[in-house]
Structure formats: structure tokens, C-alpha cells
Amino acid sequence: MTALGKLFRTTTFKLTLVYLTVFALFAAFLLGYFALNTRRLITEQITDTVNAEITGLSEQYRLGGIRRLVVVVDARARRPGSSLYLVTTFAGEALAGNVTSLPPGTLDNPGWIETGYRRLDEADAAEHPEHHALARVFQLPGGFRLLVGRDLDERERLYNIVLSAGRWSIAIVIVLGLAGGLFVTRRVLRRVDAMTETASTIMRGNLGGRLPVAGTGDELDRLGENLNVMLDRIEALMRGLKEVSDNIAHDLKTPLTRLRNRTEQALRSAKTENEYRAALENTIEESDGLIRTFNALLMIARAESGQARENMSEFDAAEIAHDVGELYEPLAEEKGIVLKVEAETPVPVKGNRELISQALANLVDNAIKYTEPRNEQLNGAPAQIVVRALWEGDRILLTVSDSGPGIPEAERGRVVERFVRLEQSRSQPGSGLGLSLASAVARLHGGELTLADNQPGLKSIIALPRGGPVQSAG
Amino acid sequence: MTTYSDIHARLSFGRAGDAQPDRVTMRLLVIEDDRDAAEYLVKAFREVGHVADAATDGDDGLAMALDGQYDVLIVDRMLPKRDGLALIGALRAKGMETPALILSALGQVDDRVKGLRAGGDDYLPKPYSFAELLARVEVLSRRRIGRSEETVLRVGDLELDRLSHQVHRAGDEISLQPREFRLLEYLMQHAGQVVTRTMLLENVWDYHFDPQTNVIDVHISRLRSKIDKGFSQPLLHTVRGAGYMIRDGAR
Numbered sequence: 111m112t113a114l115g116k117l118f119r120t121t122t123f124k125l126t127l128v129y130l131t132v133f134a135l136f137a138a139f140l141l142g143y144f145a146l147n148t149r150r151l152i153t154e155q156i157t158d159t160v161n162a163e164i165t166g167l168s169e170q171y172r173l174g175g176i177r178r179l180v181v182v183v184d185a186r187a188r189r190p191g192s193s194l195y196l197v198t199t200f201a202g203e204a205l206a207g208n209v210t211s212l213p214p215g216t217l218d219n220p221g222w223i224e225t226g227y228r229r230l231d232e233a234d235a236a237e238h239p240e241h242h243a244l245a246r247v248f249q250l251p252g253g254f255r256l257l258v259g260r261d262l263d264e265r266e267r268l269y270n271i272v273l274s275a276g277r278w279s280i281a282i283v284i285v286l287g288l289a290g291g292l293f294v295t296r297r298v299l300r301r302v303d304a305m306t307e308t309a310s311t312i313m314r315g316n317l318g319g320r321l322p323v324a325g326t327g328d329e330l331d332r333l334g335e336n337l338n339v340m341l342d343r344i345e346a347l348m349r350g351l352k353e354v355s356d357n358i359a360h361d362l363k364t365p366l367t368r369l370r371n372r373t374e375q376a377l378r379s380a381k382t383e384n385e386y387r388a389a390l391e392n393t394i395e396e397s398d399g400l401i402r403t404f405n406a407l408l409m410i411a412r413a414e415s416g417q418a419r420e421n422m423s424e425f426d427a428a429e430i431a432h433d434v435g436e437l438y439e440p441l442a443e444e445k446g447i448v449l450k451v452e453a454e455t456p457v458p459v460k461g462n463r464e465l466i467s468q469a470l471a472n473l474v475d476n477a478i479k480y481t482e483p484r485n486e487q488l489n490g491a492p493a494q495i496v497v498r499a500l501w502e503g504d505r506i507l508l509t510v511s512d513s514g515p516g517i518p519e520a521e522r523g524r525v526v527e528r529f530v531r532l533e534q535s536r537s538q539p540g541s542g543l544g545l546s547l548a549s550a551v552a553r554l555h556g557g558e559l560t561l562a563d564n565q566p567g568l569k570s571i572i573a574l575p576r577g578g579p580v581q582s583a584g
Numbered sequence: 585m586t587t588y589s590d591i592h593a594r595l596s597f598g599r600a601g602d603a604q605p606d607r608v609t610m611r612l613l614v615i616e617d618d619r620d621a622a623e624y625l626v627k628a629f630r631e632v633g634h635v636a637d638a639a640t641d642g643d644d645g646l647a648m649a650l651d652g653q654y655d656v657l658i659v660d661r662m663l664p665k666r667d668g669l670a671l672i673g674a675l676r677a678k679g680m681e682t683p684a685l686i687l688s689a690l691g692q693v694d695d696r697v698k699g700l701r702a703g704g705d706d707y708l709p710k711p712y713s714f715a716e717l718l719a720r721v722e723v724l725s726r727r728r729i730g731r732s733e734e735t736v737l738r739v740g741d742l743e744l745d746r747l748s749h750q751v752h753r754a755g756d757e758i759s760l761q762p763r764e765f766r767l768l769e770y771l772m773q774h775a776g777q778v779v780t781r782t783m784l785l786e787n788v789w790d791y792h793f794d795p796q797t798n799v800i801d802v803h804i805s806r807l808r809s810k811i812d813k814g815f816s817q818p819l820l821h822t823v824r825g826a827g828y829m830i831r832d833g834a835r
Contacts, residue, residue, distance in 0.1 A: 394713075401711055402794055409793075412692065421694050436763055437789060440802040468793040475796050544796065 122298050126291025133287070134280050141276030145269055152265040156244050157222075163193060163258045164248050171250050179256075180206040187230075193260050194227065194243055200253030209257070211240070217257060220249045224262070242266070301330050305337075317345045350414050362403060369396040406543040413465060413550040422578050425463045427506050428453035431499035434470045438478060446483030448492050449474075453499035459506045460578030461555045466508070469551040469559075470497070472544035473510040473570045481514035481567070505557070505573045513567040522561040548572060555579050610725045611653055612636040615645030615671065616660040616687065625658065628714050642666025649675055654682055655725040658717070661688035661699065669702040676703040683724040687712065696792060715826035719778040726777060737772040740832035742811060742819055744772050753811055763788065764807050771820070771830040780827035804828055 117123055163186075171179040176197075183195045187208035196207035198217055204210075211228040226240040245259025304322050312319045320341060321334040376389030435451035442449035459466075477495045498509045549559040552572050556579035562569040612629050614636060616622040622638040629636035637654075639645035642663040649657055649671070657675075661668040672684050686704040688695060696707045706720050737744045741754045749765060751758045760768065767788050771779060781800040785791050804820065812818045821829050 397711075398713075402796075405794065409692075433789070437791075437795065437799055437803075440806050441797060441799050444802050464792060467791060471791075471793070471795050478797070 117292065117295055117299060120295050120299055120302075122295040123291055126287065126295065130284060130287040130291065134283055137280050137283060138276065141272065141279070145272040145276065148272060149265060149269045152268065153244065156260040156262075156265070159193065160244070160246050160258050160260060164246060164256065167256055167258065168248065168250060171254070171256075176205070176250075176252070176254055179250075179254075183207060193258055194229075194245060196257040198255045198257075200255075202255075205254075207257070209259075212257075217247050217255050220247045220255075222246050225259075227259075298330070305330075305334065312341065317341070317348060347415060350411070358407065362400065365396060365400050365403070369393060369400070372396070403543065406547060409468075410543065410547050410550045413547070413554045421462050421464075422460055423463065424458060424460050426455055427457040427459045427466070427508055427574075428455040428499040430463065430467050430470060431497050431508060434467060434474055435497045437471065438474045442478050442495060445478060445481075446492060447478060447481055448494045449478075449497070450494065451497045453497070457499045457501060457506050459574055459576055461574060462551075465551045465554070466572075466574070469548035469572060470508050470510070472548050473508075473572070476544055476570070477510050477512035477514065477568070481512045501576075502573075504576050506576055508572040508574070509569060511564045511567060511569040513564065516563060516566060516568040517561055519563070545570075607633055607722075608725075610634045610655040610721070612656050612658060612721065613645070613648055613654045614638045614658045615640075615642070615649070615663065615668070616658070617641060617663050618660075621660075625714075625717075629718075632718065640664075642668070642671050646671050646674055649682060650678065650680065652680060652682070656721050657682055657684040658721065659684050659686050659704070661686055661690065669699065669704070672703040685717070685720055685724060687717075715778070716780050716782060719780045719826060720783065722777050723774055723779070723783070726774065737769065737775070739772055739775045739830050740817065740819055742772075742830075744769055751811070753815065758810055760807075760810060764803070764810070767803060767807055768811070768830075771828065774830075776829070776831045778823045778826050778829050783827070 167179060167182065170182045174181075180197060183197050183206040186192055187195045187206070192208065194207070194209045196209045196212070196217075197205045199205060202217060208230045209227050210230050212225060216223060216225055222244070223246075224242065224244050227243050228240060242262040243259040244262055245257050248256045248258070250256055301322070301324065308319050308321050320338050323331050323334045323338070325331065372389065373393055376386060380386045380389055431453040432451050435449055439449045474495065474497060481493050481495060483493050493513045495510065495512045498507070498511075500507050500509075545559070545561075548570070552559040552574065555574045557572065557574035560571045560573070562571060612634055614622050614625045614629075616625065616638065617640050619640060622640060626636040626638050637648065639648050642665040645657075645659070645663065646666060648654075657672075659668040659671060663671065666674070668686055668688070672686070675682065675684070683705040684703065685706045685708060686699040687708055687710060688699065689710045696709075699707045705724055708717060708720060735746050737746065743752045744765075745751070746769065751760055751765065751768065767784065770784065770788050781798065784800050785795065804822075808818075808820045812820055817832075819830050819832065821831065823829050
């Protein structure tokens with residue numbers, strides 16, 4: 111497709127054409143109407159004048175007979191710019207007037223005629239063109255005929271001036287309109303082309319591309335801005351997906367390899383039924399661990415993609431703190447740790463109750479896992495874990511404070527990532543997904559998970575907006 | 585959270601010293617399009633003494649289920665010809681109230697809610713352990729007897745009054761926390777049946793997630809120390825590789 115062809119196909123250009131056609135038709139109609147009306151008006155004026163003269167002249171005839179009429183007509187005919195006059199006998203012989211070269215038989219029928227003529231003073235000069243006139247033939251009593259008329263050239267000249275002005279202005283409208291349309295279309299087309307170009311680079315796999323925004327705030331800019339926000343979101347989702355697949359590849363393959371090795375080992379060296387049984391039990395245990403990791407990954411991916419947004423309701427965060435505290439309290443007690451819940455009901459919040467419970471449970475689980483019951487810094491008093499639910503402005507906070515080893519400040523950002531477990535925690539059971547799930551859940555609700563120093567220990571804070579996630583939030 | 589490492593022991597009625605559930609033979613219908621999985625389930629159910637049939641698509645499954653001779657249906661959610669939820673819907677529309685357990689690869693909470701809303705009685709995400717499935721199916725078949733209507737539950741000399749919220753063992757009152765009471769109530773409602781950790785977490789705590797650590801075990805051992813300590817005959821038993829069961833060991 112040629113550049114021009116492309117231009118003609120754009121919506122803008124088609125719109126321009128439609129507007130132009132409508133406008134040109136309207137202008138033509140207006141000018142035509144104006145021209146015709148002007149002509150009609152002039153014709154009416156001529157008719158009135160001619161009628162008045164005929165009335166006047168026939169009055170002269172009635173008063174003074176043909177002699178008086180001839181004198182008056184002669185006088186009038188000689189005035190400059192006069193009307194046309196002709197008085198004939200019954201036989202058609204001219205008695206007075208300033209007209210000649212009328213077509214034969216013109217005077218036979220009384221009434222209005224449009225006719226060609228020559229003025230008497232021009233009659234001999236062949237180079238004078240024939241004029242046109244509107245005339246009335248009147249039969250006087252006594253067989254005389256009177257013709258009075260007005261030249262039509264003026265009327266036709268005016269009519270032609272209006273018509274040609276109309277033609278010119280329509281031509282100019284069309285030319286200017288087309289040029290303007292082409293100009294606007296090209297400008298729009300250039301920007302759309304730039305967008306299309308970017309879109310195809312993105313489609314080719316370069317997700318980092320963004321649509322150009324001119325900064326004028328017009329509709330194309332708004333479209334570009336919105337599409338850019340959408341692209342940001344898509345890029346974030348793709349990055350998440352890539353991370354998930356990288357992690358699956360890396361961290362699920364390790365236990366799978368272990369599983370396979372052990373099974374092979376059993377096949378090779380197990381002899382007794384008990385040895386086989388032990389190997390099989392081991393296999394089931396390993397696969398259960400794998401399933402658990404897999405479920406946690408799916409859950410995180412789901413939370414991150416925002417699918418769980420549909421299942422949100424209004425509930426009391428303090429109740430969740432009490433429930434989760436109650437669930438873990440025996441576990442803490444068994445380890446010699448005091449688990450306390452400090453939450454005054456109600457702390458209403460909108461969200462996915464199940465996911466928030468799970469996020470808080472993960473934090474409590476971590477706290478119990480990493481807190482030693484006796485700590486020198488506490489002078490022999492039992493270690494404490496405190497779960498709190500409280501308001502803070504338009505956010506609610508769910509916090510878990512422990513007196514465990516804490517997390518060095520430099521590492522706090524990293525542990526929230528999937529599968530990251532600090533060196534000192536390798537010996538503890540767990541998938542390493544607890545904090546990332548809690549973080550994903552917080553982000554799903556438009557909030558965040560932060561880790562802070564509890565001096566000593568770790569304070570994990572889930573902060574959530576009270577009204578639930580803002581719908582437009584990425 | 586549960587490590588069902590001892591399925592074999594469970595299938596062959598365990599090892600010496602394991603508590604045995606009161607097992608009544610059930611007629612089961614497995615509707616599952618994966619022939620291997622269906623065969624495995626039918627075989628496993630038969631090994632523990634139940635009668636099991638299999639159907640491999642939704643239409644066959646519906647026709648067989650309409651016979652009405654089954655105690656529990658095990659329905660895969662995604663089936664050829666007619667999907668699992670539609671099948672259950674069609675059954676319920678015909679007035680068949682046979683309990684149905686839905687098996688599904690979709691394990692999220694809202695999938696579960698959708699399954700139960702469609703008329704399913706329980707929902708088990710894949711992959712599952714047979715011990716978990718068996719425990720749930722047995723609980724479903726027993727639900728028809730309507731034990732949950734009783735106001736006083738009794739197991740041996742243990743008594744739980746659901747109205748006054750009092751628990752007595754051999755005439756002595758035992759004081760329980762509210763959650764411990766609900767835990768015991770659930771166990772006693774299903775006395776003689778295996779109850780898995782997941783079932784407890786779902787029914788007593790209303791959580792459908794994996795708490796990572798075996799928190800349920802700690803709750804059970806607390807409860808056990810309250811109701812069994814000092815009595816020669818323990819009532820609350822651990823079923824290896826499956827879960828827990830309350831029953832009168834003297835019988």
C-alpha cells in the first residue's frame with residue numbers, strides 16, 4: 111500500500127471527506143438559492159416597472175390619442191438608461207420607440223415575452239450584439255400596439271456573478287478542506303504509526319517497549335498512557351511467571367532428584383521387605399513435601415495474578431489474630447515459648463479471609479520455628495511471641511513480634527523472595543515459601559509485608575488498606 | 585501436612601497395637617476418566633473391604649449412580665461427556681441424595697466452594713492420599729445415619745453434652761477450652777471413624793490451607809492429656825499414617 115493510499119484509508123481522512131461533501135452540498139444549495147432568488151426579485155422589479163409604464167402610457171393615449179402617445183414615448187425613449195418602447199399601427203408599422211430587430215410576429219400577441227432586440231441607435235452597427243429584454247405587448251383601443259420592456263442583461267450579469275462566486279468558493283472550500291484533512295490525517299497517522307510500530311516491537315518479544323506519549327493530553331495520549339500502564343502490568347506478570355518457572359525448575363528439581371536417587375538406590379541395594387517398605391515410605395514423604403511446595407507456589411502465583419480478588423468480604427482482623435494465635439498457642443507452649451495475642455475487636459477490614467489467615471499463620475509459624483525458648487538477652491525469662499491486630503490511619507496492621515535471632519537488615523528484602531532461606535535456617539523444615547506467600551497476599555490486597563527489628567528479634571508487619579484493594583491498583 | 589507414610593499398613597488393617605476403625609461395608613462408585621486412577625481406587629477400596637465400581641465418563645457415571653444402590657459417589661470434577669458438577673446437579677435434580685465427594689485438580693478455596701455449592705458433600709484436591717480419601721468417604725457414608733442430631737455424645741465412659749457444653753469422663757467433669765470442646769465434639773460425632781488432620785483443620789478451625797507445621801497434633805495431645813490421662817483405657821487413638829480416631833477400646 112502506498113503512503114498516499116494508506117492516508118486515504120484512515121478514518122480521519124474518510125471523516126474529512128464526508129464533512130467536506132456535506133459542507134460543499136450545503137454551500138452549493140445556499141448559493142443556488144440565493145442566485146435564483148436574486149433573479150426572481152429583479153424580474154419582479156422589471157415587471158412592476160413595465161406595468162407602471164404601460165398604465166401611464168395608456169393613460170396618455172386615453173387623454174391625447176395616438177399623437178400624444180407618440181410624443182411621450184419619443185421623449186421617454188431618448189432618456190439615457192430608458193426602458194424599451196415601441197408603438198405600432200395595426201399593420202405593424204412603427205410610429206415611435208427605440209427598439210428594432212424584434213423577431214417577426216413579436217407584436218402579434220398581447221402579453222409577456224422574453225425577446226432578443228437591438229436598440230434603434232445601434233441597429234446599423236452589426237458588431238453590436240443582440241440584447242435580451244423582458245417586454246409586454248399591450249393592445250391599445252383603436253388597433254395600436256404598445257410594447258414596453260426592460261433590458262435583461264443586468265439581471266443576467268448579476269446572476270452570473272453570484273453563480274461564479276459560488277463556484278469559486280465551493281472550489282476553494284474543497285481544496286482547503288482536502289488539504290486540511292490531509293494535514294490532520296497525516297499528523298494522526300504518524301502518531302498511530304508510531305504506536306503500531308511500538309506494538310509490533312512488543313509483539314516480537316521486547317516487553318520493555320512503551321508507546322510514545324506526546325504530552326498534549328489529547329485522546330491519543332490518554333490511550334497511549336493507558337496502554338502503557340497495561341504493558342507495565344503485563345510485564346510484571348510475565349516477570350512473575352518467569353520467576354515462578356525459574357524457581358520451579360531450580361527448587362523442585364532438587365527434591366525430585368533426591369526422590370529419584372533414593373528410589374534407584376532402594377532398587378539396587380534393598381534386600382528385605384522392611385528395607386523396601388522404608389524406601390517406599392520415604393518416597394511418599396518426599397512426594398508429600400513436593401506437593402506442599404507445589405501448592406504453595408500455585409497459591410502465590412494466584413495471589414500475585416490477582417485472581418483471588420473476587421473472594422473478598424468484610425471481616426474482623428482481630429478475630430483472625432485470635433484464631434491464628436489459638437491455633438499455634440499449643441505449639442509455642444510445647445516449645446516453651448509464650449504466645450500472646452493483643453487485639454481489641456473489632457478491626458474491620460475487607461479482604462480474603464482465608465488468605466490473610468494463612469499469611470498470618472505463616473508469620474506465626476516462622477516466629478515459633480526461629481525463636482529459642484531461652485535467650486540470654488531476656489535474662490532467663492521465657493521467650494515471647496506477640497500477635498497484634500490494630501488500626502493505623504486508614505490501614506490495619508497485623509504484626510507478629512518475636513525475640514528470635516531476627517533477620518539482618520541487609521537480608522530483609524531478600525527473604526521475602528521465593529525459596530530464599532538464610533544460611534542459618536537451612537536446618538529447619540519448611541519450603542521457604544512462607545514469607546513470599548505472606549508478601550503476595552499483602553500485595554493482592556493493596557498492602558505490603560515489612561520486616562522490622564524488634565530489638566531483639568523480628569517484627570513482621572502485614573499492612574492492609576481497610577477498604578480492601580483499590581480496584582484499579584495494578 | 586499429613587504424612588500418610590503407612591498406607592500399606594492401613595490397608596492390611598495395620599500392625600499390632602493400632603486402633604481399628606469400626607468398618608461397615610460400603611458400596612462405592614468411582615467416576616473418574618483416568619482408567620489407571622479409577623482402577624487403583626477400586627482395588628484399594630476392595631482391599632479394605634468395601635464394594636466398589638467404576639465409571640469412566642459422566643453419562644455412564646450418571647446412569648449407574650441413578651440406580652441408587654451406592655452409599656457414596658467419588659466424582660472427578662473434569663469428566664468426558666458430562667462434567668462432575670453437572671453430574672451431581674443432575675442427580676440432585678432427580679431427588680437423589682447419595683453423598684458425593686468431588687476429586688479435583690483445582691484446589692483453591694473458591695473452586696471448593698463452587699463444588700460444594702453444586703451439590704457435592706466434600707471436596708478433595710488432587711493429589712490426595714488414599715488414607716485421606718478413605719477417611720472422608722467413611723465419614724460421608726455415616727453422615728446418613730444422622731448421628732449429628734444427638735445432643736449427648738457418648739464414647740465408653742466419656743460423655744459430651746452439646747447443649748450444656750459439659751464433658752464428663754467416668755462421672756468427673758473435664759474442663760475444656762471452646763476449641764478443645766469443638767475438637768472433641770467432631771471426633772465423637774465420628775467415633776469409630778478415622779478423622780484426618782485436614783478434616784479437623786477444615787471442620788474445627790474452618791481453615792483450608794496447609795499450616796506447614798503439624799499444629800493439629802499438638803492440639804490433639806493436649807486434648808488427650810485432658811480426657812485420657814489417669815485412665816487405664818485410652819479413648820483417643822492415633823491411626824498411623826492417617827489421622828485420629830476416638831473409640832471405646834474396651835469393646
